[in-house]
Amino acid sequence: MSSAPTPTGPATPADADPGTFADLGLRPELLHALATLGYEEPTPIQREAIPPLLAGEDLLGQAATGTGKTAAFALPLLQRMPDERTGGDPVALVLVPTRELAVQVSEAFHRYGKDLGARVLPIYGGQPIGRQLRALDLGVDVVVATPGRALDHIARGTLRLGSLATVVLDEADEMLDMGFAEDIEAILEHAPAERQTVLFSATMPARIDGLARQHLTDPVRIQIERERPVAGAAPRVRQSAYLVARAHKPAALGRVLDVESPTAAIVFCRSREEVDRLTETMNGRGYRAEALHGGMSQEQRDRVMGRLRAGTADLLVATDVAARGLDVEQLTHVVNYDVPSAPESYVHRIGRVGRAGREGVAITLAEPREHRMLKTIERVTGQRISVDKIPTVADLRTRRLELTQAALRESLLEDDLEPVRAIVESLTDEFDLMEVALAAVRLAHEATLPGTADEEEEIPQVAVRPHREARPAYEGRERRGGRPRGGGTTQVFIGLGRRAGVRPQDLVGAITGETRVSGRDIGSIEIADRFSLVEVPYAVADEVIQGLRGSTIKGRKATVRRDRDIDGGDRRERRDRR
Numbered sequence: 001m002s003s004a005p006t007p008t009g010p011a012t013p014a015d016a017d018p019g020t021f022a023d024l025g026l027r028p029e030l031l032h033a034l035a036t037l038g039y040e041e042p043t044p045i046q047r048e049a050i051p052p053l054l055a056g057e058d059l060l061g062q063a064a065t066g067t068g069k070t071a072a073f074a075l076p077l078l079q080r081m082p083d084e085r086t087g088g089d090p091v092a093l094v095l096v097p098t099r100e101l102a103v104q105v106s107e108a109f110h111r112y113g114k115d116l117g118a119r120v121l122p123i124y125g126g127q128p129i130g131r132q133l134r135a136l137d138l139g140v141d142v143v144v145a146t147p148g149r150a151l152d153h154i155a156r157g158t159l160r161l162g163s164l165a166t167v168v169l170d171e172a173d174e175m176l177d178m179g180f181a182e183d184i185e186a187i188l189e190h191a192p193a194e195r196q197t198v199l200f201s202a203t204m205p206a207r208i209d210g211l212a213r214q215h216l217t218d219p220v221r222i223q224i225e226r227e228r229p230v231a232g233a234a235p236r237v238r239q240s241a242y243l244v245a246r247a248h249k250p251a252a253l254g255r256v257l258d259v260e261s262p263t264a265a266i267v268f269c270r271s272r273e274e275v276d277r278l279t280e281t282m283n284g285r286g287y288r289a290e291a292l293h294g295g296m297s298q299e300q301r302d303r304v305m306g307r308l309r310a311g312t313a314d315l316l317v318a319t320d321v322a323a324r325g326l327d328v329e330q331l332t333h334v335v336n337y338d339v340p341s342a343p344e345s346y347v348h349r350i351g352r353v354g355r356a357g358r359e360g361v362a363i364t365l366a367e368p369r370e371h372r373m374l375k376t377i378e379r380v381t382g383q384r385i386s387v388d389k390i391p392t393v394a395d396l397r398t399r400r401l402e403l404t405q406a407a408l409r410e411s412l413l414e415d416d417l418e419p420v421r422a423i424v425e426s427l428t429d430e431f432d433l434m435e436v437a438l439a440a441v442r443l444a445h446e447a448t449l450p451g452t453a454d455e456e457e458e459i460p461q462v463a464v465r466p467h468r469e470a471r472p473a474y475e476g477r478e479r480r481g482g483r484p485r486g487g488g489t490t491q492v493f494i495g496l497g498r499r500a501g502v503r504p505q506d507l508v509g510a511i512t513g514e515t516r517v518s519g520r521d522i523g524s525i526e527i528a529d530r531f532s533l534v535e536v537p538y539a540v541a542d543e544v545i546q547g548l549r550g551s552t553i554k555g556r557k558a559t560v561r562r563d564r565d566i567d568g569g570d571r572r573e574r575r576d577r578r
Helices: 028-037 044-054 069-080 099-116 129-138 147-156 172-177 181-190 206-215 246-260 272-284 298-310 343-350 368-381 393-414 418-428 433-447 504-514 538-549
Strands: 059-062 092-095 120-123 142-145 166-169 196-201 220-223 237-243 265-269 289-292 315-319 333-336 360-366 386-388 489-494 525-527 532-537 560-565
Touching: 028 069, 028 099, 044 059, 044 069, 044 220, 059 069, 069 092, 069 099, 069 166, 069 196, 092 147, 092 181, 099 120, 099 142, 120 129, 120 147, 129 147, 142 147, 147 181, 166 181, 172 181, 172 196, 172 206, 181 206, 181 504, 196 206, 237 368, 246 265, 246 272, 246 333, 246 360, 246 393, 265 272, 272 289, 272 315, 289 298, 333 343, 343 360, 343 368, 360 368, 393 433, 418 433, 489 538, 504 525, 504 532, 504 538, 532 538, 538 560
Parallel strands: 059 196, 059 220, 092 142, 092 166, 120 142, 166 196, 237 360, 237 386, 265 315, 265 333, 289 315, 333 360
Antiparallel strands: 489 532, 489 560, 525 532
């Protein structure tokens, strides 16, 4: 733990439950920024975390996405910055899993610390490194970085950590899932031993606890439970699922969105190719859909997010990695186009809605074989996911009539209708007033109907398969020596190896970033000079191959193909090739 500057103003004890930010002892510049932003009182994680962080203690915090944890660590870091900076090296480093979250956290620091003149720099891949080098040379106070790019700058000698007072690991479980464990260890080795270390994670698996034991000193532990719905009150996030055959998923998605009528929605897909195909399909249905995935440049991503926030797009189709860390205020719905491979992924996805007191809807389109995984998610999260029937054509027609009625009601209450009075009066000379109204309503209703060919076709309802067939590819496998067993595994050949600088975490990060496969599903990894072999469940080998073929590893395209089966297949040793 560092001997960082003493906080300005007294820190309120964690159990005092203060009602305002002023009660936490924050300096006037921060209070002014919070008031300007409309923040009235701290959230539970902020009430619990800010006092010990102001006191310089290490902290281990568990809190779901959207609880306000960014302000929980950003405000103390800004308060503890010395008023007079003599050097140009950062006093705080925040590590985050994705470039989107790096930008979001950096923007939050700028908003909170503008009256303090805080110099904040986001560092991530995909951004011109020259710009980052110039900013670091001029001097910064806070660096918000993805682990890989931070380690790159450390190796170059352009990011010097000797003056660090605080290191924050934000969304640590996500960083480990993406294969950044070794990078984090290397970065912390370069940081001063006498520092404040803060770790936030939505989940607390054993490896997070191990990381905390190794790098945190007598940390204050905080766990913010998910809010339980009050009896008789609607839950913050309404969660439901629809069972549908894969061939009918695009039509089912359109049908569900037509009935739900979201203000804005994110649809999560497992691969870039699926994102592109579905985006094109939904645009064909009349939605203003945008794609977001790792194959796009940062400039392209920024344009997409700008259109979504401006309201010129209402549907974002994205991969998990691309959408992590996004906070779009008008977002009302999250759709899992496939059941996530792990409960933690489900929690992070639905965390995009229901933030800061807003209500939201989480919808999952599940194939019958994925029903068991839904039950696993329910058990882990402690929240019920209702399984509903796909809306029928009759349901859709009823819903569209309801929307037309609501639009007409709003027009009657708020619009100036006087300019069209003469039309109505002239028509009533010839027709009954009710007939005029019926014709007008019909025209208004038909004007809102999308021109899709499949809208009048019923989508077949499906039932849950028997227990033995309902077993999903990732569920209930026995592990032997860290290797997934029981469903058969295979090795995937990747035409890059040690000579290309490939490390195990690079391969894990590429697979988990481009597919629905989680780190725990990946078995042994062998890296030779010119190639690598990665063991994955047989059921998802094709998905892994397709995902890696559409991506780069260490900035290079690689040959990717199936190598050999491990269980029940070819067991020949190929030592001569190695």
